[in-house]
Amino acid sequence: MAGCQKFITSLPNRCLLCHQQLCSAATGICHTCLQSCLYTSPVCLGCGRELQTLQRYCGACLALQPIPVIAPASYHSLLGPLIPKIKYQAQFTALPPLVLALERRLAMLVAHNLTVLPQALLPVPLHPHRLRERGFNQAWMIASMLGQKLQLPVVDNLLRRVVATVPQTGLDGRARRRNLRDAFMLTADLPYQRIALVDDVVTTGTTVDEIARTLAPWTPDLQVWCLARAEAPGM
Structure with a gap:
């Protein structure tokens, strides 16, 4: 993480979206661009549907009780093209403002009793071959930053990716499920009941x-934290 921070501070201090010069205290994305990407109204934690009142689920998801996904913004905003650059181009300057936006989103939901903080953070693991190829796991970086801010342990040695899957991009739903079937395993019994799974983005x-x-x-109580989410099809 120290190496990441050094990389962040060594880049020209311009907004990645509008390219305007940033003040010395800002990194990656200017306040105006970031605010234009964040949710401005309540959204369902199940499907991402816009809600009229602040609540956990919409009517359909209330019956289904899906795993809640907590994100500060939609993947279909201007952040959509930016987030893959973290993963594929090591564009780490976007991480601090996005992680801060996620932290504030979490604080709001906790304050309104719509979620509770977990006992531990579990970053989505990469297969060892992919990790060696890329040199970093962006999910671990996000979890590490949040863990420091929220004083939560980051557990990165219990969940392993044991199948070197092909990238999910471009696959339909059936192919995605087949691609990931039995791709993960636990190395030991999980000693936590409340877990937040951390990733950069949740799409399907x-x-x-x-x-x-x-x-x-x-784990009877699982939630997902990410920098942006794609709403359910048709939203």
């Missing part, structure tokens, strides 16, 4: 569902 939720299936015998 296939990865979340497969990890939830892996954790199911041990």
Whole structure:
């Protein structure tokens, strides 16, 4: 993480979206661009549907009780093209403002009793081959920053990715599920009942569902934290 911070501070201090010069205290995204991307109204933690009042789920999700996904913004905002650059181009300057936005979103939901903080953070793991190729796991970086801010442990040695899956981009729902089937395993019994799974983005939720299936015998209370989410199809 120290190496990441050094990289962040060594880059020209301009907004990645509008390219305007940032003040010395800001990094990655200017306040105006960031605010234009964040949710401005309540959204369902299940499907991402816009709600009229601040509540946990919309009517349909209230019946289904899906895994709640907490994010400060939609993936279909201007952040959509930016977030993959963290993963594929090591554009780390976007991380501090996005993690801060996620932290503030969490604080708001906790204050309104719409979620509770977990006992531990579990970053979505990369397969060892992919980790060596990329050199970093962006999910671990996000979890590490949040863990420091919220004083929560980051557990990165219990969940392993044991199948070197092909990238999910471009696959349909059935192919995504087949691609990730049995891709994860636990190395030991999970000693926590409340877990927040941390990733950079949630799109179809296939990865979340497969990890939830892996954790199911041990974790009755699972939520997902990410920098942005794609709403359910048709939203």
